[in-house]
Amino acid sequence: MNRFAKQFIVISLLSIQLLLSQGYKIETDQGTKYITNEIICNGRFWTEVEGKAKMEDFSQLWGNAESWRKRSQTIRKNILKGMQWDKISSYDGDINVIKHSKKIMDGYTVENIAIESFPGFYVTGNLYRPIKKQKHYAAILSPHGHLKDKRFTDYVQLRSAYLASKGAIVFAYDMVGFGESDQVRHKMPISLLLQTWNSKRVLDYLLSLPQVDPNRIGMTGGSGGGTQTFILTAIDQRIKVSVPVVQVSAHFFGGCVCESGMPIHKTANLQTNNVEIAALAAPRPMLLISNGDDWTRNTPKVEFPYIQKVYQAMGKSDSVENVHLANEKHDYGYSKRIATYQFLTQHLQLDDHDLSNNKEVDESFIKILPPEKLKVFTSKYTRSNSTLKNEFEVLKFLEFPTDQYPYTFYKN
Numbered sequence: 001m002n003r004f005a006k007q008f009i010v011i012s013l014l015s016i017q018l019l020l021s022q023g024y025k026i027e028t029d030q031g032t033k034y035i036t037n038e039i040i041c042n043g044r045f046w047t048e049v050e051g052k053a054k055m056e057d058f059s060q061l062w063g064n065a066e067s068w069r070k071r072s073q074t075i076r077k078n079i080l081k082g083m084q085w086d087k088i089s090s091y092d093g094d095i096n097v098i099k100h101s102k103k104i105m106d107g108y109t110v111e112n113i114a115i116e117s118f119p120g121f122y123v124t125g126n127l128y129r130p131i132k133k134q135k136h137y138a139a140i141l142s143p144h145g146h147l148k149d150k151r152f153t154d155y156v157q158l159r160s161a162y163l164a165s166k167g168a169i170v171f172a173y174d175m176v177g178f179g180e181s182d183q184v185r186h187k188m189p190i191s192l193l194l195q196t197w198n199s200k201r202v203l204d205y206l207l208s209l210p211q212v213d214p215n216r217i218g219m220t221g222g223s224g225g226g227t228q229t230f231i232l233t234a235i236d237q238r239i240k241v242s243v244p245v246v247q248v249s250a251h252f253f254g255g256c257v258c259e260s261g262m263p264i265h266k267t268a269n270l271q272t273n274n275v276e277i278a279a280l281a282a283p284r285p286m287l288l289i290s291n292g293d294d295w296t297r298n299t300p301k302v303e304f305p306y307i308q309k310v311y312q313a314m315g316k317s318d319s320v321e322n323v324h325l326a327n328e329k330h331d332y333g334y335s336k337r338i339a340t341y342q343f344l345t346q347h348l349q350l351d352d353h354d355l356s357n358n359k360e361v362d363e364s365f366i367k368i369l370p371p372e373k374l375k376v377f378t379s380k381y382t383r384s385n386s387t388l389k390n391e392f393e394v395l396k397f398l399e400f401p402t403d404q405y406p407y408t409f410y411k412n
Contacts, residue, residue: 039263039266040260040261041253042253042257042259044251044295045251045252048250048298050251051250051298052250054250054251059306065313065314068282068313068314074270076280078264078267079234079264080235082262083193083196087193087400088118091117091118092200092204095205097116097205098113098115098122099111099113100112100380106165106365107164107365108128108129108131109128109129110161112375113125113126113171114377114383117197117198120384120388121183121387121397123173123181123202124151124174124180124376124377125173125174126171126172127171128160128164128169128170128172130164130166136211137211137212138167138212138213138216138349139170139213139216139218140168140169140170140219140220141220142156142171143195143199143221144156144172144174144224145223145224146224146256148178149179149371150175150179151172151179152371155337156172157172157368158337158366158368159220159332159341163344163350166345167349167350167351168350169211169212173198175195175258176191176198180376183387183388183394184391185391188257189257189262190400191257191258191261192258192259192261192264193262196232196235199231200232200236203236203238214238216348216349217240218242219241220243220245221245221332222245222247223246226244226245227244227254229242229243229244231264231277233278233280233281233284234277234280239281239284240284241285241343242285242286243287243339244288246291246332248274248275248288248290248299248303249275249296249303250274250275250298250303252295254274275307279307279310282310282311282319282320283311283314283315285319285347286307286319286320287321287323287343288303288307288320288322288323289323289339290304290322290323290325291330293328293329304322308320323336323339337361
């Protein structure tokens with residue numbers, strides 16, 4: 001048996017002890033099993049009625065800015081502890097960058113980029129820049145949700161290119177296990193940690209650019225990209241403006257291990273949810289975009305009033321907004337992009353000359369590029385020889401105890 005076969009067997013047969021300490025749907029030789037644990041809140045953990053009642057309960061736990069700050073500190077501390085942030089936080093030094101194939105477009109440029117998130121592990125994406133010269137630029141992180149090769153889709157390209165044409169440097173990047181971020185499979189136990197750390201390193205990279213204004217940093221993503229947006233905003237004050245799209249919910253905790261597969265919502269002494277995590281953005285400007293066809297359908301009556309209360313307590317009630325599109329579905333479509341453009345333009349001081357009409361925005365100047373034009377890794381541009389090759393190597397490098405707490409894979 002060769003080394004690769006042995007390694008595959010080791011990875012595949014690692015016991016589910018770590019998984020059992022978390023809780024989720026898993027795939028085994030005996031079929032699908034649903035494993036639960038008291039400290040993991042995943043998927044539709046509560047009913048909509050229960051979620052609403054929990055928000056009322058949470059509201060009784062604090063009553064002013066000071067008591068909210070104390071609760072927010074506890075929530076933030078638990079997010080970091082639940083993700084086991086200490087296992088990765090030391091890898092925040094200089095960033096190795098692969099960047100090439102600059103393409104000159106109408107009002108913006110596109111480059112293919114990868115940054116080394118930690119030694120041997122890469123974030124892959126595209127960097128959109130304005131052509132118009134400025135002394136300083138806003139910068140925007142643009143993560144995406146669950147879909148193979150979603151970075152290459154029209155709607156990710158459209159929002160990234162449009163915002164770049166208006167004066168922002170935009171980094172659109174792959175979700176862990178999707179697109180070119182293929183060193184690990186997406187549904188592995190620490191994908192929440194990896195994904196959040198990747199976003200943090202994208203932020204580090206953008207702020208390393210001397211022309212980026214650190215006071216004008218935004219972040220927006222839809223669905224799973226919305227989760228990435230509100231989690232990073234919650235733990236990193238350097239995000240100044242955020243737009244989580246179709247994801248903040250009182251009863252739905254995220255349907256994937258990358259959102260709720262680690263104990264960030266509950267401990268023996270704490271219960272919280274994604275509404276409170278999103279509220280950690282306060283008093284920084286935040287726009288919630290919701291719709292009538294998913295778990296955000298109650299936002300105007302349940303989630304948004306709670307977050308409004310937080311902002312009001314901090315004297316910033318005008319810094320949070322909700323655009324609710326009752327007749328729309330779970331996507332980051334045209335109407336949602338218009339709302340995002342308006343909010344980010346206002347708070348990041350972008351070019352607003354074509355946003356006076358609230359109903360229409362012209363995106364026709366944007367050329368949608370094929371995936372082969374946007375890929376970072378090619379026969380010419382490759383990962384280093386020290387690249388971590390699979391989940392086992394990543395866990396081992398980060399000193400997760402794979403021998404003591406091995407795992408099984410979640411089904412993609």
